[in-house]
Amino acid sequence: xxxxxxxxxxxxxxxxxxxxxxxxxxxxxxxxxxxxxxxxxxxxxxxxxxxxxxxxxxxxxxxxxxxxxxxxxxxxxxxxxxxxxxxxxxxxxxxxxxxxxxxxxxxxxxxxxxxxxxxxxxxxxxxxxxxxxxxxxxxxxxxxxxxxxxxxxxxxxxxxxxxxxxxxxxxxxxxxxxxxxxxxxxxxxxxxxxxxxxxxxxxxxxxxxxxxxxxxxxxxxxxxxxxxxxxxxxxxxxxxxxxxxxxxxxxxxxxxxxxxxxxxxxxxxxxxxxxxxxxxxxxxxxxxxxxxxxxxxxxxxxxxxxxxxxxxxxxxxxxxxxxxxxxxxxxxxxxxxxxxxxxxxxxxxxxxxxxxxxxxxxxxxxxxxxxxxxxxxxxxxxxxxxxxxxxxxxxxxxxxxxxxxxxxxxxxxxxxxxxxxxxxxxxxxxxxxxxxxxxxxxxxxxxxxxxxxxxxxxxxxxxxxxxxxxxxxxxxxxxxxxxxxxxxxxxxxxxxxxxxxxxxxxxxxxxxxxxxxxxxxxxxxxxxxxxxxxxxxxxxxxxxxxxxxxxxxxxxxxxxxxxxxxxxxxxxxxxxxxxxxxxxxxxxxxxxxxxxxxxxxxxxxxxxxxxxxxxxxxxxxxxxxxxxxxxxxxxxxxxxxxxxxxxxxxxxxxxxx
Amino acid sequence: xxxxxxxxxxxxxxxxxxxxxxxxxxxxxxxxxxxxxxxxxxxxxxxxxxxxxxxxxxxxxxxxxxxxxxxxxxxxxxxxxxxxxxxxxxxxxxxxxxxxxxxxxxxxxxxxxxxxxxxxxxxxxxxxxxxxxxxxxxxxxxxxxxxxxxxxxxxxxxxxxxxxxxxxxxxxxxx
Amino acid sequence: xxxxxxxxxxxxxxxxxxxxxxxxxxxxxxxxxxxxxxxxxxxxxxxxxxxxxxxxxxxxxxxxxxxxxxxxxxxxxxxxxxxxxxxxxxxxxxxxxxxxxxxxxxxxxxxxxxxxxxxxxxxxxxxxxxxxxxxxxxxxxxxxxxxxxxxxxxxxxxxxxx
Numbered sequence: 002x003x004x005x006x007x008x009x010x011x012x013x014x015x016x017x018x019x020x021x022x023x024x025x026x027x028x029x030x031x032x033x034x035x036x037x038x039x040x041x042x043x044x045x046x047x048x049x050x051x052x053x054x055x056x057x058x059x060x061x062x063x064x065x066x067x068x069x070x071x072x073x074x075x076x077x078x079x080x081x082x083x084x085x086x087x088x089x090x091x092x093x094x095x096x097x098x099x100x101x102x103x104x105x106x107x108x109x110x111x112x113x114x115x116x117x118x119x120x121x122x123x124x125x126x127x128x129x130x131x132x133x134x135x136x137x138x139x140x141x142x143x144x145x146x147x148x149x150x151x152x153x154x155x156x157x158x159x160x161x162x163x164x165x166x167x168x169x170x171x172x173x174x175x176x177x178x179x180x181x182x183x184x185x186x187x188x189x190x191x192x193x194x195x196x197x198x199x200x201x202x203x204x205x206x207x208x209x210x211x212x213x214x215x216x217x218x219x220x221x222x223x224x225x226x227x228x229x230x231x232x233x234x235x236x237x238x239x240x241x242x243x244x245x246x247x248x249x250x251x252x253x254x255x256x257x258x259x260x261x262x263x264x265x266x267x268x269x270x271x272x273x274x275x276x277x278x279x280x281x282x283x284x285x286x287x288x289x290x291x292x293x294x295x296x297x298x299x300x301x302x303x304x305x306x307x308x309x310x311x312x313x314x315x316x317x318x319x320x321x322x323x324x325x326x327x328x329x330x331x332x333x334x335x336x337x338x339x340x341x342x343x344x345x346x347x348x349x350x351x352x353x354x355x356x357x358x359x360x361x362x363x364x365x366x367x368x369x370x371x372x373x374x375x376x377x378x379x380x381x382x383x384x385x386x387x388x389x390x391x392x393x394x395x396x397x398x399x400x401x402x403x404x405x406x407x408x409x410x411x412x413x414x415x416x417x418x419x420x421x422x423x424x425x426x427x428x429x430x431x432x433x434x435x436x437x438x439x440x441x442x443x444x445x446x447x448x449x450x451x452x453x454x455x456x457x458x459x460x461x462x463x464x465x466x467x468x469x470x471x472x473x474x475x476x477x478x479x480x481x482x483x484x485x486x487x488x489x490x491x492x493x494x495x496x497x498x499x500x501x502x503x504x505x506x507x508x509x510x511x512x513x514x515x516x517x518x519x520x521x522x523x524x525x526x527x528x529x530x531x532x533x534x535x536x537x538x539x540x541x542x543x544x545x546x547x548x549x550x551x552x553x554x555x556x557x558x559x560x561x562x563x564x565x566x567x568x569x570x571x572x573x574x575x576x577x578x579x580x581x582x583x584x585x586x587x588x589x590x591x592x593x594x595x596x597x598x599x600x601x602x603x604x605x606x607x608x609x610x611x612x613x614x615x616x617x618x619x620x621x622x623x624x625x626x627x628x629x630x631x632x633x634x635x636x637x638x639x640x641x642x643x644x645x646x647x648x649x650x651x652x653x654x655x656x657x658x
Numbered sequence: 659x660x661x662x663x664x665x666x667x668x669x670x671x672x673x674x675x676x677x678x679x680x681x682x683x684x685x686x687x688x689x690x691x692x693x694x695x696x697x698x699x700x701x702x703x704x705x706x707x708x709x710x711x712x713x714x715x716x717x718x719x720x721x722x723x724x725x726x727x728x729x730x731x732x733x734x735x736x737x738x739x740x741x742x743x744x745x746x747x748x749x750x751x752x753x754x755x756x757x758x759x760x761x762x763x764x765x766x767x768x769x770x771x772x773x774x775x776x777x778x779x780x781x782x783x784x785x786x787x788x789x790x791x792x793x794x795x796x797x798x799x800x801x802x803x804x805x806x807x808x809x810x811x812x813x814x815x816x817x818x819x820x821x822x823x824x825x826x827x828x829x830x831x832x833x
Numbered sequence: 834x835x836x837x838x839x840x841x842x843x844x845x846x847x848x849x850x851x852x853x854x855x856x857x858x859x860x861x862x863x864x865x866x867x868x869x870x871x872x873x874x875x876x877x878x879x880x881x882x883x884x885x886x887x888x889x890x891x892x893x894x895x896x897x898x899x900x901x902x903x904x905x906x907x908x909x910x911x912x913x914x915x916x917x918x919x920x921x922x923x924x925x926x927x928x929x930x931x932x933x934x935x936x937x938x939x940x941x942x943x944x945x946x947x948x949x950x951x952x953x954x955x956x957x958x959x960x961x962x963x964x965x966x967x968x969x970x971x972x973x974x975x976x977x978x979x980x981x982x983x984x985x986x987x988x989x990x991x992x993x994x995x
Contacts, residue, residue, distance in 0.1 A: 153745060157744045157745075283666075284666070291673075294677065312815070314677075315678075318677055325670055326667065326671070329666045329667040332666065332667075333663045333664050333667055345841070345845075346841075347841065347844060355845075359849060359853075363853060367856065367860060370860065373676070374864075376677075386869055386871060387868075387869050387871070388864070388869070389867040390867075391866065391867045392860075392863045392866075392867035395859065395862075395866075396856070396859055396860055399855075399859055400856055400859070517906050517926050518906070519905060569929075578929040578930065580929055597926035597927075598927065600901070601903055606906055608926050
């Protein structure tokens with residue numbers, strides 16, 4: 002019953018989508034002939050969301066009921082699986098994750114329909130039509146190549162269980178957030194296509210697009226950060242970013258998305274960089290689709306890849322070609338009709354943001370080449386190779402740090418044309434504090450090792466203090482803290498988070514210590530002033546695994562500060578062995594213990610790690626995400642369009658981006 | 659003059675071509691002279707229980723799978739065979755050039771999808787079947803003729819595109 | 834200080850060229866240093882692999898070859914493919930799925946005695962997992978396993994007991 006209901010809901014959603022597109026085309030051609038268009042389109046979008054939601058709920062219920070006649074349930078669940086993981090197992094495999102993807106797309110589309118009353122009817126129709134087209138692509142993909150409601154007979158008695166690696170709270174929310182980001186860029190894409198079709202690339206268009214893009218970016222930030230958090234805790238060996246192809250696949254849209262939100266600010270405020278911004282919007286969504294393709298096609302192999310199938314890969318590739326190719330062709334046609342832009346002064350906020358864009362896009366290209374080059378070599382038959390993490394690190398340091406330097410100047414540079422003097426004067430104090438505090442931190446705590454570490458710390462502090470200065474200056478010139486618009490709060494928080502992130506990454510990658518040791522019961526190993534005493538192991542039993550749990554007492558100067566319980570688990574159904582690490586943390590350092598293997602008698606091998614400032618990596622990304630959400634809430638974006646044309650000229654009145 | 663605006667589109671084209679090339683797998687289908695002929699004889703079962711299972715399988719559609727515990731691709735196709743067995747497909751396993759104890763341990767560890775396991779330690783029967791190596795899987799019809807042969811590991815695509823339609827076709831007329 | 838539109842454009846283009854050029858120069862240097870080729874024991878035996886450069890070596894762990902030093906984390910084992918074997922030396926914690934008969938990938942270099950000094954040993958969290966490059970080299974063109982694997986895979990055992 003439920004599987005049939007799910008199938009019907011998906012088929013129904015496809016039909017609604019077709020209607021939505023047809024109607025959108027009509028409404029966009031002659032908006033005056035269809036006065037009821039907005040209401041009708043909204044009704045279609047709502048019913049589309051409802052149908053997808055029904056399908057999604059049906060799948061969730063099937064998981065809760067252990068309905069193993071459904072192939073997808075049998076492959077990803079098990080009677081013993083805890084309820085929370087049964088619900089999250091819906092997106093633990095390829096087919097179900099598509100359901101989640103479509104649910105989010107329907108949700109975003111609904112929001113666009115609901116909150117875009119200020120848009121002209123024709124623009125709105127085109128945006129909803131494009132989103133409907135994207136939805137149709139994924140619906141037919143699901144129904145043809147990967148229907149999650151497929152049945153099997155006879156019904157197996159039990160399922161294959163969810164991959165133990167995915168049984169972790171971080172992994173439960175990582176994919177939804179990541180998809181929210183990917184799918185959110187579809188909205189920016191739809192706005193870009195609408196602008197191209199209508200030939201209306203202007204600051205009004207940029208202002209409509211900004212909140213959607215910024216929130217999509219914030220979701221993507223959170224998704225990537227959580228994925229990294231998951232890898233850190235669940236893979237068990239303390240790594241948190243591997244430059245793995247699938248990680249890169251989500252990082253590329255993030256980099257281009259970051260460029261896009263900055264470039265949109267310029268187009269919004271000054272009406273320049275129009276064709277560049279629209280191109281970024283197309284590329285950001287194209288890279289999101291590419292990410293989907295890479296994960297599901299089997300072209301690149303990694304820890305994260307879903308069971309792959311060439312037919313699925315082919316479909317996504319074709320879809321990518323049609324959607325992005327179509328948009329780029331439209332771009333090539335329309336961009337040639339754009340008037341040349343007003344010139345941009347070298348010392349101005351526009352040019353700083355353009356430089357920021359250049360760096361971000363170059364970084365995205367670096368990731369792109371590093372990820373796809375092995376594929377080129379392989380398909381040319383030149384042997385198999387891989388590009389190691391040092392490649393990315395060697396490039397991200399020299400290309401990323403100038404970006405951080407630039408960040409600190411963001412708010413004091415004026416639009417249009419800025420004088421050098423005031424900018425430098427405003428920079429003096431935060432720069433001085435950053436240098437002094439940076440040297441103190443570097444020499445005081447980390448014994449003045451590594452010149453690059455000093456550069457990273459100082460630049461990170463510079464970004465933080467510059468962001469604080471911006472808030473302070475604004476509060477002083479306006480009417481106190483309450484007068485700071487949320488866009489400035491968002492920007493400052495984001496830059497503050499970036500500064501914190503840069504410091505943390507610098508410190509953790511320069512000063513972390515890792516020791517593999519063999520310890521018998523009662524023996525002690527010393528790492529960076531912490532003594533780890535191994536107290537032996539005992540067997541424990543979890544809901545769906547058995548484990549050997551070690552007790553490790555951590556002492557500092559002879560006094561115990563905490564006890565850690567790393568485990569070696571064996572999951573009963575899939576018989577996988579997993580290393581469950583144990584972490585003790587405070588803002589200054591993580592102590593990370595993972596249990597290796599039994600070494601005879603009562604000794605085990607253990608990996609002990611000291612990771613300074615690890616928490617600030619997550620805190621920094623959390624602040625960036627928060628900054629994105631706060632910026633998206635700025636009232637300016639949600640004001641009715643009536644004043645839209647007026648603000649375009651008076652944009653400089655408000656000196657905030 | 660405005661040629662540069664076509665660059666993104668060209669880049670996309672190049673990328674698509676590249677990705678498409680990356681997805682092309684070698685086609686590993688080998689023709690078999692056995693198709694349409696009567697299935698060659700199988701090794702003699704080791705006990706009466708196994709003989710009974712083998713007898714019962716006569717006149718039914720069934721799979722004959724040649725495998726060995728030392729064979730890496732056999733491990734790769736193993737989950738597919740398990741799934742097939744769970745769905746009620748009869749699979750006759752022929753253990754090829756292998757130690758009995760190693761084979762038993764392998765089945766113990768990974769699960770046993772086979773209705774019956776026959777032993778071919780010398781590979782003598784494999785020659786009659788035209789086995790190039792392991793794994794190989796033969797589909798035998800109810801009339802005891804070889805209907806289809808898969809060289810190399812059984813995978814998703816093979817199950818969906820080759821095996822499933824043939825099995826359904828066999829079941830169709832009977833019911 | 835007046836700038837004509839033309840000069841300004843030139844300045845921008847120069848800046849762009851500098852950034853992109855620097856990135857390209859850095860990238861190509863980083864690329865050359867960090868490209869890691871994948872080899873099998875057969876490649877080493879045929880002398881195709883230069884010693885003392887880092888590369889990835891893949892193969893199956895030969896049954897009975899694992900020799901652990903009881904007092905340290907040093908471990909020695911042999912990696913095999915269809916035709917050859919290589920002695921590997923490693924110090925550290927082996928991954929959860931390291932066991933005899935398992936296909937693994939190691940990263941390191943070949944020392945003067947022809948022993949592979951591994952700095953990293955990788956085995957994926959999936960017992961059926963095979964790095965694709967390895968799977969390709971462990972099968973002949975028809976997709977079959979090569980028979981010399983018999984000695985490697987015989988006596989396959991669970992290895993880890995908790």
